[in-house]
Amino acid sequence: xxxxxxxxxxxxxxxxxxxxxxxxxxxxxxxxxxxxxxxxxxxxxxxxxxxxxxxxxxxxxxxxxxxxxxxxxxxxxxxxxxxxxxxxxxxxxxxxxxxxxxxxxxxxxxxxxxxxxxxxxxxxxxxxxxxxxxxxxxxxxxxxxxxxxxxxxxxxxxxxxxxxxxxxxxxxxxxxxxxxxxxxxxxxxxxxxxxxxxxxxxxxxxxxxxxxxxxxxxxxxxxxxxxxxxxxxxxxxxxxxxxxxxxxxxxxxxxxxxxxxxxxxxxxxxxxxxxxxxxxxxxxxxxxxxxxxxxxxxxxxxxxxx
Numbered sequence: 001x002x003x004x005x006x007x008x009x010x011x012x013x014x015x016x017x018x019x020x021x022x023x024x025x026x027x028x029x030x031x032x033x034x035x036x037x038x039x040x041x042x043x044x045x046x047x048x049x050x051x052x053x054x055x056x057x058x059x060x061x062x063x064x065x066x067x068x069x070x071x072x073x074x075x076x077x078x079x080x081x082x083x084x085x086x087x088x089x090x091x092x093x094x095x096x097x098x099x100x101x102x103x104x105x106x107x108x109x110x111x112x113x114x115x116x117x118x119x120x121x122x123x124x125x126x127x128x129x130x131x132x133x134x135x136x137x138x139x140x141x142x143x144x145x146x147x148x149x150x151x152x153x154x155x156x157x158x159x160x161x162x163x164x165x166x167x168x169x170x171x172x173x174x175x176x177x178x179x180x181x182x183x184x185x186x187x188x189x190x191x192x193x194x195x196x197x198x199x200x201x202x203x204x205x206x207x208x209x210x211x212x213x214x215x216x217x218x219x220x221x222x223x224x225x226x227x228x229x230x231x232x233x234x235x236x237x238x239x240x241x242x243x244x245x246x247x248x249x250x251x252x253x254x255x256x257x258x259x260x261x262x263x264x265x266x267x268x269x270x271x272x273x274x275x276x277x278x279x280x281x282x283x284x285x286x287x288x289x290x291x292x293x294x295x296x297x298x299x300x301x302x303x304x305x306x
Contacts, residue, residue, distance in 0.1 A: 014034050014035075014037065014038045014041075017030075017034065017151075017154075019154060019186075019187045019188075019189075021187060021188045021191050021194040021195075022187070022188065022189045022190060022191060023189070023190035023191050024190075025190050026188075026189030026190025026191060027189070027190075029189060029190070029220060029221075030186060030189050032064070033064070033067050033186075033220065034067075036060065036064045036067040036068050036071065037067050037068070037070055037071035037074070038071060039056070039068060039071060040053070040056075040067065040068040040069060040070060040071025040072035040073075040074075040075065041071035041072065041074050041075035041078075042071075042075060043056060043071075043072050043075065044071065044072040044073065044074065044075025044076035044077075044078070044079060045075040045076075045078060045079055046075075047079060048072070050093060050094075050095070053068070053069065053072050056068060057069065062254075062258050062260040062261045062264070063222050063223050063254075063261070065258060066098075066101055066219070066253075066254075066257070069098045069101045069102070069105075070101055070104065070105045070108070071105075072105075073089070073098075073101060073102040073104075073105030073106065074105045074108050074109055074112070076089055076092065077089040077105060077106050077108075077109035078109055078112070078118070080092070081109065081113065081118065081119040081120050081121065082118070082119050086127060087127065088121065088127040088128050088130075088131050088134075089102070089106055089109075090102060090103070090106070090131050090133060090134075091130075091131065097257070098257065099133065099137065100137065100140055100253070103133075103137035103138070103140040103141050103144070104140045104141070104143055104144040104147075104179075105144055106141050106144065107123070107140065107141035107142060107143060107144025107145040107146075107147070107148065107179070108144045108145070108147065108148040110122075110123060110141070110144075110145050110148075111144070111145050111147075111148030111149045111151075111152060112148060112152070114149070115152045123138060123141045123142065123145065124138065139172065139175035140175070142168075142172050142175040142176045142179065143175050143176065143178050143179035143182075143212075144179055145176060145179065146164055146175075146176035146177060146178070146179030146180040146183075147179035147180065147182050147183040147212075148179075148183075149163065149164045149180075150164060150180050150183045150184070150187070151183045151186070151187075154187070155187070156180065156184060156187070156198065156202075157201075158202075161180075161202065161205065164176065164180060165177075173208070174208045174211075174301075177205055177208035177209055177211075177212065178208060178209075178211050178212035178215070178246075179212060180205075180209060180212060181208065181209035181210060181211060181212020181213040181214075181215070181216070181246070182212040182213070182215055182216040182219075183212075183216075184198065184209060184212070184213060184216075185212075185213050185216035185217055185220070186216065186220075189220070192231050192234035192235050193234065195213065195235065196234070196235055196236055199235075199236060199239070200236075206236070206239060207239065207242050207301075208242075210235075210236075210239040210242035210243050210246065211242045211243075211245055211246040211249075211301055211302075212246060213235070213243060213246060214232070214242060214243035214244060214245060214246020214247045214249075214250070215246040215247070215249055215250045216246075216250075217231050217232065217243070217246075217247065218246065218247035218250035218251060218276075219250040219253075219254075222250065222251070222254060222261075223264075225268060225269070225270075225273050228247060228273070229272065229273065232244070232247070241302035242301065242302050244272070244275075244276045244279075244302070244303075245276075245279065245280075245301050245302040245303040247273070247276045248276035248277050248278075248279045248280035248281075248303055249280050249303075251265060251269070251273065251276060251277040251280065252277060252280035252281055252284055255277070255281075256284075265277065279303040280303055282303075283303050
């Protein structure tokens, strides 16, 4: 019964997400991305296996595939949380591929379950004790939690900031704020002027938010890298190192996660985008080749090319 209600939410509520600070072009991009998330969510709720997911992903352009994986992981997390079996959602997967996306999406589910409310599990709860990857990726769950808490409220102000950061340990705040930064771009998609005004109201949070904004600007516009640079030019000058760090993380993620994406980037990366990418690659190699290692994603920012 709960999974049927969740399926109805994926079909209808996602399509009704409307944010007034998006431009018309931004709204069109938002609809495309969240329609892909919705399709993945429905597949996850139906219990579609990893092979089904990969087959669906291959039919999509490479820049949309991560969003299908996000949606699938949210739906899968909801299905697991609402079942009688006390397990964590990652136990169903055997491969490293798309694991960072999955942990990000488990954080989305925690926020969805807070909002409605629905069954869930604490990010550091007992269901994760037997998951060897949890210590490595838990801050990605916090990132997803920050993203979804703000998305489900549709705005960000001092009151929402207090709610999002409530009872969060100081060492975990940057990860959560990176997620908030990502969703702030979606709420203002195509409108860096409105986003700049929001950042000016939160100067104490702006650097961490800018990392997430940089990730999202590049992730959503990765097939038009000139537009990424143009968007950054319209955001505050003092935040450029953090914005570029986020963009480098997004480029590195695409390159290691999808061969078609890597080929596109190798053909099309020019300066300054290549420097952003090289900074992230240098940091990832320093972390033993792990492109999603929290050692560099969250603890060594802004990134510098080596």
